[in-house]
Amino acid sequence: MNSQRWRGLAAQAALAAGLLLLLWLLLDTTAANLHERGIRSGFGFLGEPAGFAIGESLLPFDSADSILWALLAGLANTLRVALPAIVISTLLGTLIGLGRLSPNLLLRGLCMAYVEALRNVPLLLQLLAWYFVVTDLLPAASAALQIVPHVFLSKSGLFMPWFGGDGGAWLDLPVRGEMTISGGAALTPEFLALLLGLSLYTAAYVAETVRAGIQAVPRAQSEAALALGLSRVQSFRLVLLPQALRSIIPPLNNQHLSLTKNASLAVAIGYPDLVSVANTTLNQTGRAAECIALIMAVYLILSLLTAWFSAWLERRTGRWAQPS
Amino acid sequence: MRLPDVAHWLRVAAALAVLLQPFAEVHAGKTLEQIRQKGQLVCGVSTGVIGFSAADSQGNWSGLDVDICRAIAAAVLGDAGKAKYVPLTSQQRFAALQSGSVDVLLNNATWTLTRDASLGLHFTTVTYYDGQGFLVPKKLKIASAKQLKNAEICVQSGTTTEKNLNDYFRMQGAKIKPVVFEKLETALKAFFSGRCQAYTTDASALAFIRSKEAPRPDDYVVLPEMISKEPLGPVVRRGDDEWFAIVKWVVFALIEAEERGVTQANLEQMKAGNDPAIQRLLGSAEDSGKALGLEREWAARALKAGGNYGEIFQRNVGADSPLKLPRGLNALWTKGGLIYAPPIR
Numbered sequence: 001m002n003s004q005r006w007r008g009l010a011a012q013a014a015l016a017a018g019l020l021l022l023l024w025l026l027l028d029t030t031a032a033n034l035h036e037r038g039i040r041s042g043f044g045f046l047g048e049p050a051g052f053a054i055g056e057s058l059l060p061f062d063s064a065d066s067i068l069w070a071l072l073a074g075l076a077n078t079l080r081v082a083l084p085a086i087v088i089s090t091l092l093g094t095l096i097g098l099g100r101l102s103p104n105l106l107l108r109g110l111c112m113a114y115v116e117a118l119r120n121v122p123l124l125l126q127l128l129a130w131y132f133v134v135t136d137l138l139p140a141a142s143a144a145l146q147i148v149p150h151v152f153l154s155k156s157g158l159f160m161p162w163f164g165g166d167g168g169a170w171l172d173l174p175v176r177g178e179m180t181i182s183g184g185a186a187l188t189p190e191f192l193a194l195l196l197g198l199s200l201y202t203a204a205y206v207a208e209t210v211r212a213g214i215q216a217v218p219r220a221q222s223e224a225a226l227a228l229g230l231s232r233v234q235s236f237r238l239v240l241l242p243q244a245l246r247s248i249i250p251p252l253n254n255q256h257l258s259l260t261k262n263a264s265l266a267v268a269i270g271y272p273d274l275v276s277v278a279n280t281t282l283n284q285t286g287r288a289a290e291c292i293a294l295i296m297a298v299y300l301i302l303s304l305l306t307a308w309f310s311a312w313l314e315r316r317t318g319r320w321a322q323p324s
Numbered sequence: 325m326r327l328p329d330v331a332h333w334l335r336v337a338a339a340l341a342v343l344l345q346p347f348a349e350v351h352a353g354k355t356l357e358q359i360r361q362k363g364q365l366v367c368g369v370s371t372g373v374i375g376f377s378a379a380d381s382q383g384n385w386s387g388l389d390v391d392i393c394r395a396i397a398a399a400v401l402g403d404a405g406k407a408k409y410v411p412l413t414s415q416q417r418f419a420a421l422q423s424g425s426v427d428v429l430l431n432n433a434t435w436t437l438t439r440d441a442s443l444g445l446h447f448t449t450v451t452y453y454d455g456q457g458f459l460v461p462k463k464l465k466i467a468s469a470k471q472l473k474n475a476e477i478c479v480q481s482g483t484t485t486e487k488n489l490n491d492y493f494r495m496q497g498a499k500i501k502p503v504v505f506e507k508l509e510t511a512l513k514a515f516f517s518g519r520c521q522a523y524t525t526d527a528s529a530l531a532f533i534r535s536k537e538a539p540r541p542d543d544y545v546v547l548p549e550m551i552s553k554e555p556l557g558p559v560v561r562r563g564d565d566e567w568f569a570i571v572k573w574v575v576f577a578l579i580e581a582e583e584r585g586v587t588q589a590n591l592e593q594m595k596a597g598n599d600p601a602i603q604r605l606l607g608s609a610e611d612s613g614k615a616l617g618l619e620r621e622w623a624a625r626a627l628k629a630g631g632n633y634g635e636i637f638q639r640n641v642g643a644d645s646p647l648k649l650p651r652g653l654n655a656l657w658t659k660g661g662l663i664y665a666p667p668i669r
Contacts, residue, residue, distance in 0.1 A: 034444075039443055051487045051490060052487050052502075053489070053501070053502050055502050055504065063494065131514075135519045140518045179521050180476065190503065268510060270514065279481050279506065283415065284438075284484075284487055285438065286418050288418070
C-alpha cells in the first residue's frame with residue numbers, strides 16, 4: 001500500500017468520525033434540552049398500554065396491548081397495502097409499458113393517455129378522489145349489496161366469509177345487522193381506495209420504466225435475432241428482455257420504494273397505517289421527537305431492505321444475461 | 325388543517341429543531357421580558373375551530389380563545405392589537421410551545437395528567453368545560469350512545485378523542501371501529517357520505533358541525549351522552565412561574581369581573597364606584613398589578629379589550645353566536661356552573 005492510499009483512508013476515517021461526533025452532539029444536546037425543559041424523553045412509553053383502538057388490523061390488536069404492538073400493527077397495515085400494490089402496479093405497469101410500444105395506434109394512444117393522466121395528478125388528490133367515489137357510490141351498511149350469499153358490499157367495505165370465528169366454528173360468516181355488518185373478513189373502503197390509488201399511480205411510472213428499458217436495447221439486437229431465425233416471441237424473450245431487465249430493475253425498485261413511502265398518505269383517507277398510528281401515539285403521549293424518530297427509522301429500514309433486495313436482483317439478472 | 329402534509333411535518337421539524345439550540349436559556353421571568361421587548365404576544369391557536377379560534381377571509385381571528393389572548397396582550401402590553409396568532413395543528417402545538425415559538429397556547433387542548441406532568445408544560449386554568457359527544461344520522465334511530473355497539477365511528481386524529489372513545493365502549497363491553505382521519509374536512513365528508521354510523525368530537529364543535537356543515541341539519545342529531553371531561557384552557561411553558569401566574573390571573577380577572585358585574589361598557593363607571601373588591605380589581609384603590617409585575621391598570625385593560633368572561637362567552641359561543649351553546653357547566657359558580665375565580669386581593 002502506498003502513502004497516497006493511506007492518506008485517502010485517513011481522510012475518510014476523519015470524516016466518518018466527524019460525522020459521528022456531530023450526530024452524538026445533536027442527540028446529546030436534544031436530550032439535555034428536553035431534560036432542562038422538564039420534558040420526559042426516552043422510549044419507555046412504548047411498553048405502556050396503547051388505550052386506543054385501531055379500526056382494522058392484520059395483527060390481532062386490542063387497546064390494552066402496548067404502544068409498541070400498536071405501532072407494529074400499523075407497520076403490518078402499511079405492508080398489507082404496499083406489498084399487493086407493488087405486485088399489481090408492476091404487472092399493470094409492464095402491460096401498459098409494452099402497450100406504449102405496440103404497433104397498434106389506438107392501444108399506443110390509450111397507454112400514453114393513461115401514463116400522462118395518472119403521472120401528472122398529485123397522488124393525494126387521486127387517493128381522495130378514489131375514496132370519495134367508493135364511499136359515495138356504495139350503499140350504506142344497513143342496505144348492503146349481497147353479491148353472492150354471505151359476501152356484502154357497502155360503504156363499510158367488502159365483507160366475505162373467513163376462517164375461524166366465535167364458538168369454534170371453522171368458517172366465520174358475515175351477517176348484515178340493523179346498523180353494521182359483523183363477522184367475516186373485511187376490506188374497508190380506506191384500504192381499497194389506497195390500494196387502487198397507489199397501484200394505478202405507480203403503474204404509470206412502471207410503464208415508463210419498462211418502455212425506456214426496452215427502447216434502450218439497440219434495434220440491431222432484435223434485427224440480428226430475427227435474422228438468426230428466432231421467432232418474434234423468442235427474440236423478445238431470449239434477446240431483448242434479458243438486456244432490457246438490466247436497465248429496468250434498478251429504477252423499478254425505486255418505484256417500489258416510493259410506493260411504500262407514498263403509502264403514508266393513508267392518514268388522509270383514514271387507513272390506519274404506521275404514520276396514522278404513530279400520529280395518534282404522538283398525540284396521546286406527547287412524545288413528538290421519539291415518534292418521528294421511530295417513523296424515520298422504520299422507513300429507513302424498509303428502504304434499506306428494498307435496496308438490498310434490489311442489489312441482489314441486479315446480480316441475479318446480471319447472471320441471467322450471461323450465456324450459460 | 326389546510327396545510328399540505330409536507331408543510332405540516334416541516335413545521336413539526338422546525339419546532340423540534342429549536343430544541344437543539346445548545347445554549348437555549350430558560351429562567352424565571354424571561355417570557356414577560358421578551359414579550360415586552362418584542363412588543364408582541366404570540367398565541368398558539370387552532371387551525372380553525374369556529375367559536376374558539378378561527379380566521380375569516382380577511383385573516384382576522386376571532387373566538388373565545390382569541391379574545392382571551394387579546395385580554396392577555398392588553399394586560400401585558402396595554403394593547404389588545406399586539407397579539408399575534410399562530411395556527412397550530414394538534415401535532416405541532418405542544419412542540420411549538422416547548423420550543424418557545426409561542427408564548428401561550430390557546431388551542432382547545434384538554435388538561436390531562438400526562439400533558440400537565442410530562443411535557444414540560446403547565447395548564448393554567450380552565451376557560452371552557454367541554455365533553456365528548458356523538459353526532460348520528462336520524463334515520464339510524466339511535467337514541468343513546470350505548471346503541472353504537474360495533475359501529476364505525478369517524479374521528480379526527482390528534483386529540484384525546486380516540487382514547488375516550490375506547491375507554492367508554494370498553495366499559496360497555498362493546499367494540500367499535502374508529503376510522504381516523506388526519507383532516508377535519510375529510511372526516512366530515514366521509515361521515516356525511518354515510519361511511520360511519522357516528523361522528524365524535526367535543527360537544528362544543530358538534531353543534532356547529534350539525535348546523536353549518538351537515539347537508540341537511542335536520543337529518544342529524546347530537547346524542548345526549550357526554551362520554552368524557554374535556555377541560556380546555558391556556559397552556560404555558562414550564563420554568564417561568566411569573567408568566568404562569570400572569571396568564572392564570574388575567575383569566576381570573578375576567579371571571580371576577582363577570583361575577584361583580586363589571587362589563588366592557590360600564591368599566592369607567594365601575595372604576596369610580598365604591599365597591600372595594602371592584603376597586604382592587606380595576607386598580608383604582610390598591611395596585612393589584614404590582615405582585616404580577618404588571619401595571620396598575622392590568623385588569624381594566626384586559627376587560628376593555630373584549631369584556632368579561634360572560635361577554636366573551638356570549639359573543640363567541642353563546643346566544644349571540646352561530647353556535648348558540650348554553651352556558652351549562654360554563655356558567656358562574658353562583659349560577660350553578662363551574663366557573664370560579666379565587667379572590668383578587
